[in-house]
Amino acid sequence: MATERTFREINERIKQGKAVVITAEELVTMVRKKGVSYATSEVDVVTTGTFGPMCSSGAFLSLGHSKPRIKMHKVWLNGVPAYTGIAAVDAFIGATEVREDDPLNSDHPGEFRYGGGHVIQDLVAGKKINLRTTGYGTDCYPRREFETQIALDDINEAILFNPRNAYQNYSCAVNPSSKTIYTYMGVLKSNMQNAHYSTSGQLSPLLKDPWFKTIGIGTRIFLGGGVGYVAWNGTQHFPSFMKDEGGQDISPSGATLSVIGDLKKMSPRWLAGASMLGYGASLSVGLGIPIPILNEDVCRFAAAGDDELFAPIVDYSQAFPEREPDNLGHVSYAELKSGTIKINGREVTTAPMSSYPRAKEIAGLLKTWIQKGEFLLGEPVELLPNANAGISAHVL
Amino acid sequence: MAPKKVVLRFSADKADQPMIYKLVKDYDLVINILKANVNPQKEGTMVMDISGEKTEAGIEYLKSVGVGVQSLTEEIIQNEDKCVSCGSCTAICPTGALYIERPDMTVRFDSDRCVVCHLCLKACPMRAMEVRF
Ligand code: SF4
Ligand code: SF4
Numbered sequence: 444m445a446t447e448r449t450f451r452e453i454n455e456r457i458k459q460g461k462a463v464v465i466t467a468e469e470l471v472t473m474v475r476k477k478g479v480s481y482a483t484s485e486v487d488v489v490t491t492g493t494f495g496p497m498c499s500s501g502a503f504l505s506l507g508h509s510k511p512r513i514k515m516h517k518v519w520l521n522g523v524p525a526y527t528g529i530a531a532v533d534a535f536i537g538a539t540e541v542r543e544d545d546p547l548n549s550d551h552p553g554e555f556r557y558g559g560g561h562v563i564q565d566l567v568a569g570k571k572i573n574l575r576t577t578g579y580g581t582d583c584y585p586r587r588e589f590e591t592q593i594a595l596d597d598i599n600e601a602i603l604f605n606p607r608n609a610y611q612n613y614s615c616a617v618n619p620s621s622k623t624i625y626t627y628m629g630v631l632k633s634n635m636q637n638a639h640y641s642t643s644g645q646l647s648p649l650l651k652d653p654w655f656k657t658i659g660i661g662t663r664i665f666l667g668g669g670v671g672y673v674a675w676n677g678t679q680h681f682p683s684f685m686k687d688e689g690g691q692d693i694s695p696s697g698a699t700l701s702v703i704g705d706l707k708k709m710s711p712r713w714l715a716g717a718s719m720l721g722y723g724a725s726l727s728v729g730l731g732i733p734i735p736i737l738n739e740d741v742c743r744f745a746a747a748g749d750d751e752l753f754a755p756i757v758d759y760s761q762a763f764p765e766r767e768p769d770n771l772g773h774v775s776y777a778e779l780k781s782g783t784i785k786i787n788g789r790e791v792t793t794a795p796m797s798s799y800p801r802a803k804e805i806a807g808l809l810k811t812w813i814q815k816g817e818f819l820l821g822e823p824v825e826l827l828p829n830a831n832a833g834i835s836a837h838v839l
Numbered sequence: 840m841a842p843k844k845v846v847l848r849f850s851a852d853k854a855d856q857p858m859i860y861k862l863v864k865d866y867d868l869v870i871n872i873l874k875a876n877v878n879p880q881k882e883g884t885m886v887m888d889i890s891g892e893k894t895e896a897g898i899e900y901l902k903s904v905g906v907g908v909q910s911l912t913e914e915i916i917q918n919e920d921k922c923v924s925c926g927s928c929t930a931i932c933p934t935g936a937l938y939i940e941r942p943d944m945t946v947r948f949d950s951d952r953c954v955v956c957h958l959c960l961k962a963c964p965m966r967a968m969e970v971r972f
Contacts (some may be wrong), residue, residue, distance in 0.1 A: 494923065517885060554961055596914035629927045630962045637930035715923060717964035727923065727964070782939065794930035798923045 446484045446741055450822035451481040455488045457816055462487040464813045465601065467646050467734075467745060467804040474746035475513040483742040488820065490814055492665070492731035492805030495641055495797025496717045498627070499678060500726045502563055502706050503720065505600040506574065506593065508532055514584035515576040519543075520562045522573070531671070535546050535604075536562055538726035553627040553736035558724020559779070561716030563603075566595045567667070568711035570695075577669075591596060600831035601706035603667055607677035608731050611649035612696040612754060613645060615793070617639040620760035625721020629796055631759055638756070638791045640783060644749045644776030647823055648732040651745045652831065653695035655682065656733055659823025664702060665731035665809045668713035671704025673732075676827045683830050685755060685773065691771055694753040698827070727798075731750035731805040733813060735820055756786060766838075842871065842888035845898070847952050854883045858901060862889070865925035866897040874954065876934045884934060884954040886911065913972045915955055917948040921967035928959040928968065937968075 456462040463486050465473065470489045474482045485645045504525070506515070510594035518525040518534045522542040540559040548627065566573055571592040582822045595601055613646050618624050618631035625631075628639045652658050662673040677699025684692040713729030736742050756771035757763050771786055779793050790828045814816035828834060849858075854877050862868045868891035877883035889897060901908050917937075924946040928937045936952035937959055939945070948968075959968040 495925065549847065551962075556966070629964075630931055632931070639930070715965060718966060719964055720961045725964070727925075780941070780944065782941070792930045794928075794939075795926040795944070798925040800924040800946075803943075 445480065446730040447738050448736065449592045450488065450735055450820050455623040456487055457717045457813055457819055458818055460814070462813060464488045464490060464810045466803070466810055467491045467651050468803065468806065470742075470746050471645050471748040472663070474731045475748070476741070479739050479746065479824075482746065483736055483739045486742070487737050489651070489734045489736060489745045490731060490806040490809040490813070491646055491651050491734065492729070492802040492809065493609060493647050493797060494713070494729040494801035494805060495727055496591070496627070496719065496725040497608045497728040498539050498607060498725045500534055500603070500605035500728055501559060502681060502740045503600070503602045503604055504534050504536060504598055506532045507597070507599050509589050510838060513576060513586035513589050514581055515740040515804050516579055517577045519575045520572050521557070521565065523562050525557050525559075529745055537570075538563065538722050540569045543722050550723060553721055555718045555720075555722070555724045558716065558718070560724055560726030562713055563726055564711045564716040565711050566601065566684045567706060567714050569594060569596070595707055603671065603701060603706045603709065604674070604701070604703045605728065606657070606701045607679060607699045608702050608728055609648050609677070609700045609732075610642065611647070611653070611682070612640045612694060612752070614757035614763075615754045615779060615784075616757055616759045616763075617771065617791065624760055626759050627719050627722045627725070628759060629794070630720055634793050635786060635789065638786070638793045639796050640754055640776075640779045640793060641796040642754070642776070643797055643799055644752055644780065645747065646802045646806055648730065648749065649698045649700070650695055650752055652734050652741070653682075653684075653698075653744055655698070655827045656741050656744075656822075657737060657826075658700075658732060659826035661824045662732065663818065663821030664807055665729065666702055666704040666709070667683070667706070667729060668710030669704055669708035671702050672821060673823070673827075675701045677701045678835050679836070681827065681834055681836055682828060682832065685753065695830075696755075698718060729805050731809045733809055733818075733820055740784075749780060752776045752778065842869075842890035843894055844873075844876070844886070844888055844911040846909050847901065848890050848909070848956070849883050849905070851861070851883065851957055853905060854922065856904070857908065858904065859880050861900065862897045863885040866900065867891050867893060870898050873911045874952065876954065882933060884956070886954055909955070911955060912972050913955060914950065915953050915959070916969050916971050918967045921965045923967075925936055926966070931958050931962045933958065
């Protein structure tokens, strides 16, 4: 009889130290050698990972009260403005915010050396951060100005909350125009001299559970080196399948996650400020999701290899900015990882934007945590909408 | 006089001009080519030691024919604490000094192939490539 398991059964095995846990990379090999039925009967949990710039990230900081009190109307952390349109001493530092004196793209391409992502990295690294705040003065919060040094341990709460992370799949970006362009997909040289891609392919969390058979609200995850949770679907969550010319499904795409976790337990190795030349500041986030092998279906999808997962090739000089249709085709992650791909018969050098070695490290860490019984699976209270939910994007 | 270490940068159409020959013949210079990377469709780069009385005049000649000349007093290093092995510098680096080691996809830096063009300094989102003087 085909193997079936529940979250509860798997968690019992984890507690007893008996759970069989392997990484998604290892599962690809196992299924190719021994088949889906064998792998399903053997394996309880498969771990995934990804590490790359994820702009839609940030942290809620509850900074604490000064004496006398101030209602923080404006807040700057190392000169980077934080959003304060919430309660008196709460602020949200967004990953892409930059200092008010940042030259931006006035000297193109701008460098965006220090932004919210860097503030978050400095905080988790335990560094002192300059906090400057102004208020307009109220009867209960009379103070109008305050400046001090804070460290992560000095403040009451710090909650990483990233509204859109872990993009399921992403374009392979090229630039057929005659001049270099500076994008969030990196520096793209003219005349299609390079092609940049940005997922960990066979290790990428949402490529391994494309129908959301296991991932939902409450799924416990590796986040920024600590433990986090799936809070909701991500913004711009458009779970669907890319089709080829004949209308056949090629690869999952478009799903995203919003995730939450205790920033105080995270680490600068897994939350790293990023500066995208000519584009802006961001935060590279390490994220990993354990996939419980509930049945053969779940196992089959989790076992998709780099040669079975595809990215669309997109022209970032014209089609992307102008929202024009594009048909440069698709390319497999195996081809992308080989270092060169063929586009319209031409050889193009490829380079990743997200780190495969770090993704692999995350999958390995999560595997160890589960094997040691330190990390139990979180059973979702509700699974996320999948491709059958019929969600489509609105255009302004 | 101690030899001067320089890096030359020239466009593809200059690659077939006898510039080095001229330096030797007309300026009486001793040239020691340390690295050369001439790619027919792209920019060519060459790192060399130049010595001789007329070194400065020779360099002026190179500049007059449109060759970029930069003296090599600095070197590029990869800060391994900051590098996350993302790989986004590897298609930018013109000489393959930054490259991906397969199959594990680790990004390596071979300083022997670096021509100090500075392209990676800003292209690296982690600012992991640094200049050392
Ligand atoms: S771009 Fe920077 S962080 Fe990424 S591999 Fe190159 S040197 Fe390392
Ligand atoms: S400076 Fe950077 S981009 Fe230029 S050759 Fe050296 S490693 Fe490559």
